[in-house]
Amino acid sequence: MSDRRTAILESAARVIARRGVRGLRVEELAAEANVSKALIYYHFEDRADLLRRTLAYVNNRAERYTTEQPGTARPDRPLRRLERALLLEFQDIPHVRENSTAWGELRASAVFDPELRGELALADVIWVREVADCLGRVQPAAPESALTASAERLTALLEGLSTRWLSDILPLEDARARMRGAIEAEVAHLARHARCPVHRTASALPSSQDLFD
Amino acid sequence: MSDRRTAILESAARVIARRGVRGLRVEELAAEANVSKALIYYHFEDRADLLRRTLAYVNNRAERYTTEQPGTARPDRPLRRLERALLLEFQDIPHVRENSTAWGELRASAVFDPELRGELALADVIWVREVADCLGRVQPAAPESALTASAERLTALLEGLSTRWLSDILPLEDARARMRGAIEAEVAHLARHARCPVHRTASALPSSQDLFD
DNA sequence: GTCTATAATACGATAGAC
DNA sequence: GTCTATCGTATTATAGAC
Numbered sequence: 001m002s003d004r005r006t007a008i009l010e011s012a013a014r015v016i017a018r019r020g021v022r023g024l025r026v027e028e029l030a031a032e033a034n035v036s037k038a039l040i041y042y043h044f045e046d047r048a049d050l051l052r053r054t055l056a057y058v059n060n061r062a063e064r065y066t067t068e069q070p071g072t073a074r075p076d077r078p079l080r081r082l083e084r085a086l087l088l089e090f091q092d093i094p095h096v097r098e099n100s101t102a103w104g105e106l107r108a109s110a111v112f113d114p115e116l117r118g119e120l121a122l123a124d125v126i127w128v129r130e131v132a133d134c135l136g137r138v139q140p141a142a143p144e145s146a147l148t149a150s151a152e153r154l155t156a157l158l159e160g161l162s163t164r165w166l167s168d169i170l171p172l173e174d175a176r177a178r179m180r181g182a183i184e185a186e187v188a189h190l191a192r193h194a195r196c197p198v199h200r201t202a203s204a205l206p207s208s209q210d211l212f213d
Numbered sequence: 214m215s216d217r218r219t220a221i222l223e224s225a226a227r228v229i230a231r232r233g234v235r236g237l238r239v240e241e242l243a244a245e246a247n248v249s250k251a252l253i254y255y256h257f258e259d260r261a262d263l264l265r266r267t268l269a270y271v272n273n274r275a276e277r278y279t280t281e282q283p284g285t286a287r288p289d290r291p292l293r294r295l296e297r298a299l300l301l302e303f304q305d306i307p308h309v310r311e312n313s314t315a316w317g318e319l320r321a322s323a324v325f326d327p328e329l330r331g332e333l334a335l336a337d338v339i340w341v342r343e344v345a346d347c348l349g350r351v352q353p354a355a356p357e358s359a360l361t362a363s364a365e366r367l368t369a370l371l372e373g374l375s376t377r378w379l380s381d382i383l384p385l386e387d388a389r390a391r392m393r394g395a396i397e398a399e400v401a402h403l404a405r406h407a408r409c410p411v412h413r414t415a416s417a418l419p420s421s422q423d424l425f426d
Numbered sequence: 427g428t429c430t431a432t433a434a435t436a437c438g439a440t441a442g443a444c
Numbered sequence: 445g446t447c448t449a450t451c452g453t454a455t456t457a458t459a460g461a462c
Contacts, residue, residue, distance in 0.1 A: 004445080020325045022235045026438065036447050041439065043445090101324060108321035110380040111314065112233045121382050152383070153395050156373030157366060164369060167323040169334050174365075182366050185402040189394075192401065217427080239456065249429055254457060256427090 005043050008033050012054040013061075017098040021051060021105040058102045059123065061095065078137035083183060085134065086154060089162055090176045100162050107159060127155055138187055141194035150186040157182050218256050221246045225267040226274075230311040234264060234318040261328075268329070271315040272336060274308070291350035296396060298347065299367060302375055303389045313375050320372060341365055351400055354407035363399040370395050 011033035015024050026047060030037045044050040076084060089100050110116040132151035136142065161178055164170035170178075224246035228237050239260060243250045257263040289297060302313050323329040345364035349355065374391055377383035383391075 002445095018325070020235070020322075022233075023325055025436085027436090037438085038440080038448080039446055047438065104321065104324065107376050107380070108317065109233075110382075111317065111376065112231075112236060114381075117380055117382065120380065124377075124382060149391060149394055152387075153370060153391050153398075156377060156391065157370045159373040159376065160369030160371070163320050163324065163372065164337075167320070167330055167333065168327075169323075169330065169337060170365070178362060178366050178369065181362050181402075185366075185398045188402065188405065189398040215427090238454085240454090250456090251430080251458080252428055260456065 002043075004035070004039070008035065008040060008043060008050075009054050009057045012050060013058050013098045013102060014094075016054065016058075016105060017094075017101040021055075021102070021109050024051070026050075055102060055106055055119070058099050059119075062099045062103070078134055079183075079187070082131065082134035082138065083180065085131065086158060086179055086183060087176055089158060090165060090172060090179065092172055097166070101166055104159065104163055104166065124155070128152055131155060135186070135190060139190040139194055142190040143193065146190055146193045150190055154182060154186060215256075217248070217252070219270075221248065221253060221256060221263075222267050222270040225263060226271050226311045226315055227307075229267065229271075229318060230314040234268075234315070234322050237264070239263075265329075265332075268315060268319050269332065271312050272332070275312045275316065291347055292396075292400070295344065295347035295351065296393065298344065299371060299392055299396065300389055302371060303378060303385060303392065305385055310379070314379055317372065317376055317379065337368070340368055344368060348399070348403060352403040352407055355403040356406065359403055359406045363403055367395060367399060 008029070012024065012029055015029050015032050019025070019028070024047075026037055026040055029050075030040055033040075040050065044053065089096065091097075106116060106120060110120050128148065128151045131154055132144075132147040135147045135150055136144075139147075158179065161170065161175045165172055165175040221242070225237065225242055228242050228245050232238070232241070237260075239250055239253055242263075243253055246253075253263065257266065302309065304310075319329060319333060323333050341361065341364045344367055345357075345360040348360045348363055349357075352360075371392065374383065374388045378385055378388040
């Protein structure tokens with residue numbers, strides 16, 4: 001991939017972090033990348049293509065920093081690894097902030113644009129499986145279904161906290177603290193499930209039918 | 214407030230649910246409300262004003278259906294009340310779906326539009342306090358800070374699950390089940406805090422400094 | 427209060443020179 | 445590959461009649 005192309009993608013990530021996916025104007029991107037509008041249309045089919053490729057690019061960058069660093073000789077202990085993965089998003093560093101923002105935008109856009117859902121659903125499955133895997137190492141006795149449920153909660157929470165952080169509604173350190181608290185709560189939750197496998201969420205509390213009479 | 218104005222706001226909520234805040238076109242809204250574009254500019258200053266007022270309107274509607282129904286003579290038991298409040302958002306009914314969608318959009322837009330943050334932050338504080346209050350009735354021995362932390366997690370999770378539901382990534386019943394599971398986990402978490410108040414999230418797990426060496 | 431024009435412009439996209 | 449200039453249209457917003 002040409003340098004110029006990459007430079008445009010990097011600029012696009014910055015502009016998206018500033019204006020959102022739906023607020024990205026080709027002209028503003030051109031200014032940010034110090035190129036002409038026409039050059040963008042030379043390197044990309046149209047605005048939609050540019051957006052898709054930028055999101056893919058951001059996604060790759062995110063995977064790169066989620067994955068274990070090569071320098072780490074011995075893998076982290078499971079709980080530590082889990083925390084590292086889930087807290088990685090909460091750092092006030094341009095790249096990370098850009099990725100979080102773009103990712104949040106992708107999610108928000110998918111509510112109205114079914115075309116975006118495929119990529120999102122796939123990334124979610126992978127992400128949930130990774131977190132469930134970490135949880136499984138922390139609580140090996142917990143049933144698979146409980147691990148998945150906990151992982152789905154943690155990843156969904158991540159997004160909610162991230163949105164609040166990026167909107168300056170929740171300070172960064174609070175977001176991190178909430179995330180840590182949730183991990184603690186879920187790990188304890190799984191420990192209870194492991195000790196008493198019959199105990200199910202669905203039957204432990206009144207069903208949805210009861211709630212709306 | 215005039216009927217016409219209200220009718221426009223109601224139509225705006227529908228259009229936002231279909232296209233998003235940033236996808237709302239004044240012309241489409243005019244068609245939806247069966248009025249002319251000019252009338253919208255007669256009743257509202259400009260597009261931004263219309264958006265702000267629609268979001269406030271939706272917010273009021275949401276409060277109305279969160280609040281206890283007048284028919285209910287005796288207040289719900291605390292846990293039941295908590296569940297009712299947190300699961301209310303997860304119903305496939307036009308009004309509710311509209312509110313959830315508009316609310317999610319408001320949050321997503323606030324990341325890029327500081328003007329929207331004031332209203333959002335205020336609504337959040339109220340909403341967190343309400344949930345913390347319910348939690349406090351379920352676990353009276355839990356310290357205030359732990360109640361707030363749990364409430365912040367539950368409300369942030371609500372948003373993450375809602376986004377997934379509205380994007381067809383998570384089926385409605387799964388979203389409800391995850392929410393119920395989280396309530397269960399948080400209530401148990403608070404019970405542990407109540408029994409052992411010294412036990413703190415911040416010290417129970419490695420600090421953020423340890424994680425990024 | 428409500429409508430039918432119409433102005434003003436912002437934005438995506440392209441043509442064509444270098 | 446990269447630029448300048450321009451086109452076409454979608455969209456916000458207003459003027460002015462009723």
